[in-house]
Amino acid sequence: MKYNNISLQNVIELLLLSAMVSKQNKNSTGAVASNKKARFEYEIVDKIEAGISLNGSEVKSLRAGNADLNGSYARIINGECYLYSSKIDQYFEASYNNHDPQRQRKLLLHKAEIRKLYTKLDQRGYTLVPLKIYFNSRGIAKVQLALASGKKKYDKRNTIKERDNRRDTERQMRNFGR
Secondary structure, eight states, X not given: OGGGGOOHHXXXXXXXXHHXXXXXXXXXXXXXXXXXXXXXXXXXXXXEEEEEOOOHHHHHHHHTTOEEOTTOEEEEETTEEEEESOEEOOOGGGGGGOOOTTOOEEEEOOHHHHHHHHHHHHHHOOEEEEEEEEEOXXXXXXXXXXXXXXXXXXXXXXXXXXXHHHHHHHHHHHXXXX
């Protein structure tokens, strides 16, 4: 074989390097912030991916994982979509060039998508709720929006019951073989 020159040490170094590269790629596409309460409060009908217009210090803060979507929502005003009440903490190293943490941020959607969303929001009484902010594979910040309708109190109770039943069955399945 031609691989006789490669030592065991070189093989181990190559494996460690490839593991580090794959770990970095996985981290770059993960969610920076998610709105877990939205799935409990609303029934999700449709999901839309939108770009988000950010300042430089906001991007750095997002990469550091300093964002919160609890209580945030999106609105369409004058043919443009905006994200309200989302909090992206100030980036410490930005000094005087920092941003307002709770400013409204423009969401980047095509006109046809905005028109389609606007008709659904207007006619059927849906709400636009952000589910998560993440970086795609190209490193661009994206927001996953959900077209959602609010749940009634009894729907929330059913969700809690289903979640508890699922947990109990999983727990029983784990302990079955013991």
